[in-house]
Amino acid sequence: MSKLTFTTSAVAILALSAGAAVARDNVQIAGSSTVLPYASIVAELFGDNTDFPTPVVESGGSSSGLARFCEGVGENTIDIANSSRAIREREIEACAANGVTDIIEVRIGYDGIVFASQINGPAFTAFSQSDIFLALADKIVVDGAIVDNRPATWADVNPDLPAVEIAAFIPGTKHGTREVFEEKVLLQGCEDTGQMAAMMEAGLSEDDAEDACMAVRTDGASVDIDGDYTETLARIDANTNGIGVFGLSFYENNTDKLKVATMGGVAPSTATIASAEYPVSRPLFFYIKKAHIGVIPGLKEYAQFFMSDEVAGPNGPLANYGLVSDPELASVQATIESETVMGGGM
Amino acid sequence: MTYATHEGAKRHGSLLTVDAKTKTRNAAETRFRIYGIIAILAGLSFLVILAFSIIRSGLPAFSANMVEVELTLTPEQYADAEAQLFKTRAYEQVFNAAFTSELQERGLDTEFDAESIQRIIGNTGATLRSFYRANEDMLGQPVTFNLPTASRVDGYFKGRLLRENVTDSRFLTLADLDLADELKEAGLIQSKFNWTFITGKDSSVDNPGGAGIGASVVGSFAMMLVVLFLSLPIGVAASIYLEEFAPKNRWTDLIEVNISNLAAVPSIVFGILGLAAFIQFAHLPQSAPLVGGLVLTLMTLPTIIISTRASLKSVPPSIRDAALGVGASKMQAVFHHVLPLAMPGILTGTIIGLAQALGETAPLLLIGMVGFVAREYPGGLASAFMDPNSAMPAQIYTWAARSDDAFYEKAWGGIIILMVFLLAMNILAIILRRRFERRW
Known part of the structure; x- marks a missing residue:
C-alpha cells in the first residue's frame, strides 16, 4: 500500500514538471x-x-x-x-x-452606450446629458456656493421627466464603460448646464472642476454595478423606476425587457452611432x-x-x-x- | 427519577391528576416539537422550491427545435467555399439558397427570402463545413442534416419569447415567426432531444444553439483525476503519520490547528495562491485543468485529512493492541489492520471532498478557466490536462452572464447536469459507508 502511494505521488510530481515544457x-x-x-x-x-x-x-x-x-x-x-x-x-x-x-x-x-429602463416602467424616453448630470452629480453650484446635490425625483431635475424617484445603475469604476459615461455624459452635462464654468468661478481649478463634475452622489440614488450588464438587467427587473446603462448590443438582445431612452433627441442605433449623431459611444x-x-x-x-x-x-x-x-x-x-x-x- | 420522591411532589396529590406545573411543562414540550417540525418543513420547502425552479428553468435546455433538411453540395460549390476567407458564411449561403428554393417549390403562404431562412435557422456553416471536410466523398450526393433553429425561434416555440414582445429587427421579424409556425405545422421543424447540449462544446454568444457542456465535463473530470491522485495519497499519508506515528507535542498541535483552519479558508484564496505559485512562478499553462486540479487539491486536502483522521481514530485501540501483541511492527499494525478498517470512512471523506471541489468556481476565475474557453475536446491524455479547458461550474457561470436568454436556459440545464454528478457521488459515498462500515 505505502509503495503504491509513494509511486503515484512520484508520478504526479513528474507529470507536473514535464508539463512546464509543453x-x-x-x-x-x-x-x-x-x-x-x-x-x-x-x-x-x-x-x-x-x-x-x-x-x-x-x-x-x-x-x-x-x-x-x-x-x-x-x-x-x-x-x-x-x-x-x-x-x-x-x-x-x-x-x-x-x-x-x-x-x-x-x-x-x-460601441454605443444606451440608457434603458424596465419595459413596464415609467416613460423615460428622452434624456439629455444635462438631465443625467443634474440628477446624479454629487455637488453643484447654487448662487456661487458649492452645495450637495440631492434631487429626489427626475421631475425635480426636468419637469418633462416622470415624477419618480431617481434610481440609476451605472457601470462601476473598473469598467471601461464608466470612463465613457463620465466623459460623454457627466462632463458634457456639466458643461452644457454651465456648472463647469460656475465651479471654476467658485474657485476650483480646471482639473478639480472636472473631477467635481464626474463625482457621482453616494446617497444611494446611483448604484455602481461592478458585474456585467446581466447584473444591471436584474437590478432594473427588480426596480420599476430604475434606469440602467447598457451596451447597444446588449440592449438589442433584450428589447423585449428594456425600453431605451434617446439622448439629446437621438435614438441609439448602429446608424446614428456610426454617423456620430448619437453622442455616447x-x-x-x-x-x-x-x-x-x-x-x-x-x-x-x-x-x-x-x-x-x-x-x-x-x-x-x-x-x-x-x-x-x-x-x-x-x-x-x-x-x-x-x-x-x-x-x-x- | 429523583423528582418522584421529592417532598413537593408528594404533597400535591397523585401522579394521575395533572397539576398546573406539569401542564406548563408539557405545553413547553409540545411547543418545542412544533418549532422543530416547522423548521424541518421550512427547510424542506426551500429544497422543493429550489429543485422545482432548477428543473423548470433547466429542462428546456435538453430539447431543441431542429430542422431536418436534405442538401446536395456540388464539388464546385465546395471548392468555391473553401477558397474564401469566411468559408462558413459561404456554406450558409449555399444552404440558405437551396432550402429557400425547396420551400418555394412546396408553395408556402408566407413570403420569405434567403435572409428569413438565415434568421430562422442561423448558424449552419460550421456544421456543414466540418461534415464535408471529413466526408469529401459525399459531395454531389444528397445528405440529410439535422440543424438547430436560431435561439430566438427556439425560444418562441418553447414559450420563452412571446409574439407580442417581438418587434421587427435584424434578428427576427414577425413574418419569420409566421414562416416558422408554418414549417412546424408541416413537420419540418421538430422538437428533439438536444444531444448537442450534452456532448457539445461552448459556442460564441452568436450561436447559443451550438453550445454544450460536454467539453467542460471533460475538463472537470481531468481536474478531479488530478485532485484524486494527489490529495488522496498525500492526505492519507499525512493523517496516518499525524494520528499513528507523530509524537504529541507543541509542533504537532500547531500543525493540527492549522489544518483545521485551512479547511475554513475561502476558496478564492487558493485561486490567488494557484495563480502566483503555479502560473507565475512554476510557469504552468493558463486555463489548464492540471492547474485547476492542483488548486483544488490544496482546497480538498484539509477535508480529506480531517475525515481520514476521524476514521482512523474510530478504529478501536484493541485492534492495534492485538496486532502489536502478536508481534506486528507499528507499520504492519497500521497498514494491515487499522487502515483497511478505516478505509470506508476515508473513501467517504474523499468523495465528499471531491464533490465539493467539483462545484467550486471561485478559484477557477483566477487561473483563466472562466470565459470562452471550453472550445475543443482534448486531443489526447496529455492535452486533457494541459490544453485550455473550462469546468462545469465555470461554464455555468459563463453562460449565466451572457445577454441571450438561450444561454440562461443552458446555465440552468448545466446546473441539472452538475447536480446529477454531485448526487451520484454522494450516493456512492453513502453506499460505500453502508456497505463497509463496521460498528464497534
Missing part, C-alpha cells in the same frame, strides 16, 4: 467584458474557418486584461488584451518596464504583443481574420451582433498587415 499552440486573449462577445464570435469563427485551434478568450475587464498583457513576454503571458478604452500612458510604461515594448493597437469598431480596441507574432501560431492570422471586411465590415457577424464598424477599416487592416507598433512615428 509549448502553447493556441492564442490567449483576456480583457474587457464588452469586447468579449465580439472576440468570442471571432474566436469561434476563426476555429471553424481555419486549421488553427480556437483561441481562448477570458473576461475580467479592460484594466485587468491590460495588466496581464503587461506582465511580460513569453508563453505564459497572454497575446492579446481586449479593451473598451485606449491604453493609458501609465500602462504603456508598465508594459515597457516588463519588456513588452512593441504593441500593435487595433481599433475594432464603435466609444471605440473598442484590442492590443497585440508583437513579440508573440511568429511564436504563437495563428496570432497574426487571428487579427487579420478579425478585421477582415467579411467579419468586421458592415455586413459581417460583428455588425449583426451590434458593433458599429469602423469606417476606416482599411487603415486598421494595413496596420495589422505591416505590424505597425504604437508610438512608432512619435
Whole structure:
C-alpha cells in the first residue's frame, strides 16, 4: 500500500514538471467584458474557418486584461488584451518596464452606450446629458456656493421627466464603460448646464472642476454595478423606476425587457452611432504583443481574420451582433498587415 | 427519577391528576416539537422550491427545435467555399439558397427570402463545413442534416419569447415567426432531444444553439483525476503519520490547528495562491485543468485529512493492541489492520471532498478557466490536462452572464447536469459507508 502511494505521488510530481515544457499552440486573449462577445464570435469563427485551434478568450475587464498583457513576454503571458478604452500612458510604461515594448493597437469598431429602463416602467424616453448630470452629480453650484446635490425625483431635475424617484445603475469604476459615461455624459452635462464654468468661478481649478463634475452622489440614488450588464438587467427587473446603462448590443438582445431612452433627441442605433449623431459611444480596441507574432501560431492570422471586411465590415457577424464598424477599416487592416507598433512615428 | 420522591411532589396529590406545573411543562414540550417540525418543513420547502425552479428553468435546455433538411453540395460549390476567407458564411449561403428554393417549390403562404431562412435557422456553416471536410466523398450526393433553429425561434416555440414582445429587427421579424409556425405545422421543424447540449462544446454568444457542456465535463473530470491522485495519497499519508506515528507535542498541535483552519479558508484564496505559485512562478499553462486540479487539491486536502483522521481514530485501540501483541511492527499494525478498517470512512471523506471541489468556481476565475474557453475536446491524455479547458461550474457561470436568454436556459440545464454528478457521488459515498462500515 505505502509503495503504491509513494509511486503515484512520484508520478504526479513528474507529470507536473514535464508539463512546464509543453509549448502553447493556441492564442490567449483576456480583457474587457464588452469586447468579449465580439472576440468570442471571432474566436469561434476563426476555429471553424481555419486549421488553427480556437483561441481562448477570458473576461475580467479592460484594466485587468491590460495588466496581464503587461506582465511580460513569453508563453505564459497572454497575446492579446481586449479593451473598451485606449491604453493609458501609465500602462504603456508598465508594459515597457516588463519588456513588452512593441504593441500593435487595433481599433475594432464603435460601441454605443444606451440608457434603458424596465419595459413596464415609467416613460423615460428622452434624456439629455444635462438631465443625467443634474440628477446624479454629487455637488453643484447654487448662487456661487458649492452645495450637495440631492434631487429626489427626475421631475425635480426636468419637469418633462416622470415624477419618480431617481434610481440609476451605472457601470462601476473598473469598467471601461464608466470612463465613457463620465466623459460623454457627466462632463458634457456639466458643461452644457454651465456648472463647469460656475465651479471654476467658485474657485476650483480646471482639473478639480472636472473631477467635481464626474463625482457621482453616494446617497444611494446611483448604484455602481461592478458585474456585467446581466447584473444591471436584474437590478432594473427588480426596480420599476430604475434606469440602467447598457451596451447597444446588449440592449438589442433584450428589447423585449428594456425600453431605451434617446439622448439629446437621438435614438441609439448602429446608424446614428456610426454617423456620430448619437453622442455616447466609444471605440473598442484590442492590443497585440508583437513579440508573440511568429511564436504563437495563428496570432497574426487571428487579427487579420478579425478585421477582415467579411467579419468586421458592415455586413459581417460583428455588425449583426451590434458593433458599429469602423469606417476606416482599411487603415486598421494595413496596420495589422505591416505590424505597425504604437508610438512608432512619435 | 429523583423528582418522584421529592417532598413537593408528594404533597400535591397523585401522579394521575395533572397539576398546573406539569401542564406548563408539557405545553413547553409540545411547543418545542412544533418549532422543530416547522423548521424541518421550512427547510424542506426551500429544497422543493429550489429543485422545482432548477428543473423548470433547466429542462428546456435538453430539447431543441431542429430542422431536418436534405442538401446536395456540388464539388464546385465546395471548392468555391473553401477558397474564401469566411468559408462558413459561404456554406450558409449555399444552404440558405437551396432550402429557400425547396420551400418555394412546396408553395408556402408566407413570403420569405434567403435572409428569413438565415434568421430562422442561423448558424449552419460550421456544421456543414466540418461534415464535408471529413466526408469529401459525399459531395454531389444528397445528405440529410439535422440543424438547430436560431435561439430566438427556439425560444418562441418553447414559450420563452412571446409574439407580442417581438418587434421587427435584424434578428427576427414577425413574418419569420409566421414562416416558422408554418414549417412546424408541416413537420419540418421538430422538437428533439438536444444531444448537442450534452456532448457539445461552448459556442460564441452568436450561436447559443451550438453550445454544450460536454467539453467542460471533460475538463472537470481531468481536474478531479488530478485532485484524486494527489490529495488522496498525500492526505492519507499525512493523517496516518499525524494520528499513528507523530509524537504529541507543541509542533504537532500547531500543525493540527492549522489544518483545521485551512479547511475554513475561502476558496478564492487558493485561486490567488494557484495563480502566483503555479502560473507565475512554476510557469504552468493558463486555463489548464492540471492547474485547476492542483488548486483544488490544496482546497480538498484539509477535508480529506480531517475525515481520514476521524476514521482512523474510530478504529478501536484493541485492534492495534492485538496486532502489536502478536508481534506486528507499528507499520504492519497500521497498514494491515487499522487502515483497511478505516478505509470506508476515508473513501467517504474523499468523495465528499471531491464533490465539493467539483462545484467550486471561485478559484477557477483566477487561473483563466472562466470565459470562452471550453472550445475543443482534448486531443489526447496529455492535452486533457494541459490544453485550455473550462469546468462545469465555470461554464455555468459563463453562460449565466451572457445577454441571450438561450444561454440562461443552458446555465440552468448545466446546473441539472452538475447536480446529477454531485448526487451520484454522494450516493456512492453513502453506499460505500453502508456497505463497509463496521460498528464497534
